[in-house]
Amino acid sequence: MADAHEEFVARWAAFWAAPDPAAIDGLSAPDIVMHWPGRAEPIRGIEQWRAQAAGALDQLPDLRLAVVAHARDGATSFVAWRATATVGGAPLQWEGVDRMTLRDGLVAESTVVFDTAVLRPAAAG
Numbered sequence: 001m002a003d004a005h006e007e008f009v010a011r012w013a014a015f016w017a018a019p020d021p022a023a024i025d026g027l028s029a030p031d032i033v034m035h036w037p038g039r040a041e042p043i044r045g046i047e048q049w050r051a052q053a054a055g056a057l058d059q060l061p062d063l064r065l066a067v068v069a070h071a072r073d074g075a076t077s078f079v080a081w082r083a084t085a086t087v088g089g090a091p092l093q094w095e096g097v098d099r100m101t102l103r104d105g106l107v108a109e110s111t112v113v114f115d116t117a118v119l120r121p122a123a124a125g
Contacts, residue, residue: 005072016065
C-alpha cells in the first residue's frame with residue numbers, strides 16, 4: 001500500500017493532468033495559505049486559491065503540470081514539476097517546485113517557486 005506522501009503526489013499529479021478549479025478541495029485544506037511568485041500577499045483560503053487557479057487557466061487553458069521528482073520530510077512534501085502551456089501562440093515549458101505542508105492529506109501551506117519570466121509575454125498580450 002502506498003504511503004500518504006505517495007498517495008498525495010498521485011492526487012496532485014492527477015489534478016494537474018486535467019486541472020479543474022472545482023476539484024481543488026480534493027487537494028487543499030479550506031484554510032490553505034499559498035505563497036505564489038509575483039504576489040505581494042499570500043493566497044488565503046480555498047476560495048482565493050480556486051480563483052487564482054481559474055485565472056491561470058483562463059490565460060493558459062492548456063496549462064498542465066507533470067511531476068518530475070518528489071520527496072518528503074515529515075509533514076512536508078516537495079514536488080518538482082514541468083509545466084506546459086501555449087504562451088503567446090507558442091508552446092512553452094518551464095519548471096518549478098511546490099513545497100507543501102500537509103495536514104490530514106491536504107495542503108495547509110504551500111510555497112510555489114518558478115521563474116515567472118517565461119509567462120510575461122502572456123500577461124502582456
